[in-house]
Amino acid sequence: MKDLLIREVLARGQELEGKEVEACGWVHRIRDLGALRFLVLRDKSGTLQAVFKRGETPQEVLSRALELREESVVCVKGSLRRAPTREGYEISARDLRLLSAPVEPLPLEVPDSPKATLPTRLKYRWLDVRNPKVSAIFKLKGWIAGKFREHFSSLQFTEIFTPKIVATGTESGADVFPVLYFGKTVYLAQSPQFYKQMAVIAGLERVFEVGPVFRAEPHHTVRHLNEYHSLDIEVGFIESYNDVMDLVEGFFRRLAQDLHEVRELLEEHGAEPLQVPERVPRLTMRQAYEVLAEYGKRVQYGEDLDPEGERLLGSYARERYKSDLIFVTEYPWKVRPFYTMRKEEEPAWTYGFDLLMRGLEVVTGGQREHRYERLRQNLREKGLREEDFSFYLEFFKHGAPPHGGAGMGLERITMQMLGLQNIREARLLPRDTERVTP
């Protein structure tokens, strides 16, 4: 493995100045000036110019440097010196190792890749992601997942690993992908819902999971994927679903507070820091209808929000509370799954919530029904058959604490953090109705 990434060389620039260093990476740009060749080297961490020049560089090395093409993989050795480059330093090249050269012309120019069409970018993703603006998306995504784990681990949550191969869909059996499994038909999990609840009931009490979820909805939108990663939490012994919202809010506050660690990634996209006020507004759905009415948008009483409604509530949160986040609470029973706990006094409404981030739903959560008989009743009222969910009902027969949780869309959070236009940009290799390769 490399001794030093380019960023590490630059960070130690003063100490290494005048000394021999080696930088390995891809040839990002080439500029020729007579017998001078400037290569901009790019690695995971940054860029650094290498200068090949008669008199400084041995003739044989210079000749080989002149044959290099963009996106070749090389190691350049030479002395580090100050230079009027963006990085403040350059390498005066003495030696060059060619590790790999393109065998075909590049179908996508790496420095211009963000300007290409999305289908082209996704087709040549291994070139597209070499662009620092694009790799910033995936570095940020990894950072968010890391913060999620760190945050909930510090609150005594245990990471769990639930099956993705399941016998029944989470909600109604629709919108699941069938899998042929040793002669049986089973399904891909739409969410870890049932099993994270089981883990709480099994005494793990506070659990989280980071894993893929699979949705067979034939969407053609910029905000849906058929496979994405969900950040899930589930927690027992809650007093109400406000406990769950407090946990979600605490995580987003942590993200906002620590965002300075990845400032450069946000800057690649000209993205603003996340505004999280002292208390994130919590609006019941019925209050949301009224707010939307003020914005000239009518939503049928008892119905879900559409994308425009979410956007308008985002504007409201920003204008009224200077907040990038807003909870919508007490979702209608009609649009929530059977395992949601309903309000005792108003059973048409539930202890289910969504969190909108800059006008897009990024989290769904709520308190779950933990009472066996109520759960059976919920199933019946949803027109579902008890026998299809019998394995799930079993979990509630032997002592189940009140509990709740949330599922957060990792790609959606990444998208909203950076202001991306299409959720596919936040997925290394998106799967949609048309796309299963590369």
Add this chain to the structure above:
Amino acid sequence: MKDLLIREVLARGQELEGKEVEACGWVHRIRDLGALRFLVLRDKSGTLQAVFKRGETPQEVLSRALELREESVVCVKGSLRRAPTREGYEISARDLRLLSAPVEPLPLEVPDSPKATLPTRLKYRWLDVRNPKVSAIFKLKGWIAGKFREHFSSLQFTEIFTPKIVATGTESGADVFPVLYFGKTVYLAQSPQFYKQMAVIAGLERVFEVGPVFRAEPHHTVRHLNEYHSLDIEVGFIESYNDVMDLVEGFFRRLAQDLHEVRELLEEHGAEPLQVPERVPRLTMRQAYEVLAEYGKRVQYGEDLDPEGERLLGSYARERYKSDLIFVTEYPWKVRPFYTMRKEEEPAWTYGFDLLMRGLEVVTGGQREHRYERLRQNLREKGLREEDFSFYLEFFKHGAPPHGGAGMGLERITMQMLGLQNIREARLLPRDTERVTP
């Protein structure tokens, strides 16, 4: 959410002594002594005795306490006092809230669950895991995954999230589960192999992933699962596969060093600390054949190790090097997948390795072939059709650094760490040829 877990109450025992505390959890054991009822409460973090006693406990509360059954979920309020219990404290109960009671007799006694048969335990997993010895497995597993991320993040690795829905199997197209995907047949990923390599080639350079992998092999062994979690790394700009082994070794050394953090989990299983010597032995496969011959075990030259061979090498490592770990290197080309780099001078052998932990393979890794023409040649020699892997070959056309990586079986590491007899014990909800529920 609870103010304090039981462990947190106990940790602050001195400060809280004589004060009112509340402990919530499951009723682990009940002991009656005349008009005295002792309840042992159990939560995620530990146990604590609550005493219900005439004179101390209000009559109405005492009556309700006398009706409680095991595995009811309760909150007990009362003053904390010193007691000759294992925990050193108990609660003198003043109040009791019943949150949930079993609606049916328990099919599995929680304190005795490890003694039940594995099929019974897996059938009633939400009861089985309530046993502290069993939950210790899953807490340790989550801890290992956390260490993995922490360790590789600190080395500038980026976490990636690759698709589990793929158009082609990783190796030969056999042993994959077919998925019906919008009218097409696709497959579940056997490993993130192709995509973690792509991420390296895409300039992310150092990547890791924690995710499910799916193997359609109809195994009936105690060391195979059809769905498990793999800890994957892949890294560019390596000099040789020794760099990869150094990284793997560094991770296991870190595990061993930090294992004191989870000492109590190991103690539940009477497990020994992990022995990792200053340098983990690295034995070529040909040397391994000779060692095995000394142990009276003949392996056909050029063949893979079988479970007995692995066990014997485990004994050898322990006896000769006081090591729980041993690398076997230079695996035969015949038993390695096409993407493995072969030894230049001896193409029947590869830069592929396994790591055995206490006599069981827990990691497989190696240097990958990054040279486009060599890769095509490898495919041909394996009798595979280039067109089936054309999307993968594309990655290597535009500058691919030398790279390598490893996949580590999370359940196998957990199993070996604790000395479990069956890998199913280390999976919350194992999937095998017979089992897709709960």
